[in-house]
Amino acid sequence: MKHIKEHFIQTHQSQPELLGLIAIENSFAYSPLTEGLDLLLLAIVEQPAVQSIEHVRIEGKHVLIRSVSVGQLEQWMASGENKSIIQWIVRGEILLERDSRISDIRERIIQFPDVMREQKRFVEFSGFLRSYLQAKHDYEGRNILDAYSNILTALHHWAHIVLIEEGQHPELTVWRQMRRVHPGVYKLYEELTVSPETLEQRVQLVMLACEFTVINKMKDCCSLLFNIMMSREEPWSISELQEHERIKALHVDLSLLLQRLVKRSLIREVAVMAASGDTEALELRYMTLAV
Known part of the structure; x- marks a missing residue:
């Protein structure tokens, strides 16, 4: 593998747009970390290449070369x-680097600063809320298998939130992490998946625990949104919030979050005249209660 890495160092080091090249080796018969190939090369560039992904074979080894811009990496x-x-970034071997950009990104990930934690916690809570509410809808409709699937997804998001709050990045083997970090949530996972009770009883038990968590964690997990909304006195439209620089790259269900925050009396809904001048359909905007 050493000769293969040296080959790609030679072929990439002359590329002016390249900021860094990271290698991740596959130590198993199949590893999702390297997408099933023997070696994954992550080429980080200022601007994305025309072909962002490539499979090659060299010295009998299958190699995946993935090019990604710094902006995409941050997203x-x-x-x-x-x-x-x-x-990839934390465990990978840095083969090439310019201006310490890759080392700086790696160090930031390891430090896991509050700004990054706040964003990731917000994303995970959005997924948690969506999955929990879908499970509740399925359960009430007597679609127990669908409810089970969605409440299991909600439990995964909950586990991620707990790990983020502990200053840890969720790994691919999240439940091995949870067994060490938070035995209580891990116990819920066991209750849902291997308990001798009926499937309906297991789903109902975890749904009750999730309902309690929604109530207790909503304010803290949505601190990113609160901080944005408190940055000005005027109420915000959903489009303004969606396009905010700290939110627009995130995959969150903002409509659902806003409505749940209103129902929990954590933010206020304000009806204003729409820009179109339509007096019948008033535009809804949102503001914090502190304003």
Whole structure:
């Protein structure tokens, strides 16, 4: 593998747009971390290449070369869209680097600053809320298997929130982490998946626990949104919030979050005259109670 890495160092070091090259080796018969190939090369560039992904074979080894811009990398880290990106950067071997950009990104991930935690917690809570409410809807409709599937997803998001609050990045093997970090949530996972009770009883038990968590964690997990809304006195439209620089790259269900925050009396809904001048359909805007 050493010769293969040296080959790609030679072929990439002359590329002026390249900021860094990271190598992740596959130590298993199949590893989702390297997407099933023997070696993954992450080429980080200022601007994305025309072809962002490539499979090649060299010396009998299958190699995946993935090119990604710094902007896309930052978006992945904030949104959690790419579950492997944190492991790629932290565990990967830096083969090439210019101006310490990659080392700086790695150090920031390891430090896990409050700004990054706040974003990731917000994203995970959005997923948690959506999955929990869908499970509740399925349960009330007597679609127990669907309710089970969605409440299990909600439990995964809950586990991620707990890990983020502990200053840890959720790994691909999240339940092994949870067994060490938070035995209580891990116990709920066991109750849902291996308890001798009926499936309906298991789903109902975890749904009750999730309902309690929604109530207790909503304010803290939505601190990113509160801080944005408190940055001015005027109420915000949903489009303004959606396009805010700290939210627009995140995959969150903002409409659902706003409505639940209103129902919990954590923010206020204000009806104003729409820009179109339509006096029948008033535009809804949102503001914090502190304003």
